[in-house]
Amino acid sequence: xxxxDVVAAVGCLVLVVATWLLTLEAVVVAAAFAGFLLSLSxxxxxxxxxxxxxxxxxxxxxxxxxxxxLSTPTFVVAFVGTGVLGAMLLLxxxxxxxxxxxxxxxx
Numbered sequence: 001x002x003x004x005d006v007v008a009a010v011g012c013l014v015l016v017v018a019t020w021l022l023t024l025e026a027v028v029v030a031a032a033f034a035g036f037l038l039s040l041s042x043x044x045x046x047x048x049x050x051x052x053x054x055x056x057x058x059x060x061x062x063x064x065x066x067x068x069x070l071s072t073p074t075f076v077v078a079f080v081g082t083g084v085l086g087a088m089l090l091l092x093x094x095x096x097x098x099x100x101x102x103x104x105x106x107x
Contacts, residue, residue: 004043011036027067034063050102051093058086 015036019029041056062082065075092098 004040004047008040011040030063030066034060037063049093051098052090055086055089055093058082058089062086 012033015029015033018024018032037056037060041053041060044050044056045053059082062079065078065082068075068078070078089098
């Protein structure tokens with residue numbers, strides 16, 4: 001775990017506690033969570049980890065699916081699908097399974 005992982009864990013816990021204590025609406029929680037995930041995505045992109053940045057960005061869409069009024073089967077597919085895709089991108093970027101296609105070596 002690095003510094004950003006600690007920030008992500010603490011930020012998620014703060015959002016959960018704030019939601020529980022303040023009894024916020026789902027739209028407010030989803031918007032706050034999506035904004036937080038988007039900032040994590042940008043931090044990872046600037047840190048030179050584009051696969052992880054893409055994984056965090058996909059999780060932004062997971063948070064957005066909460067706000068959209070989708071039918072139950074569509075919601076389940078969208079929520080679970082983007083959640084799994086984001087997790088796979090994060091884990092693939094971390095473990096080195098996904099190749100570094102982002103850097104160009106000049107000769």
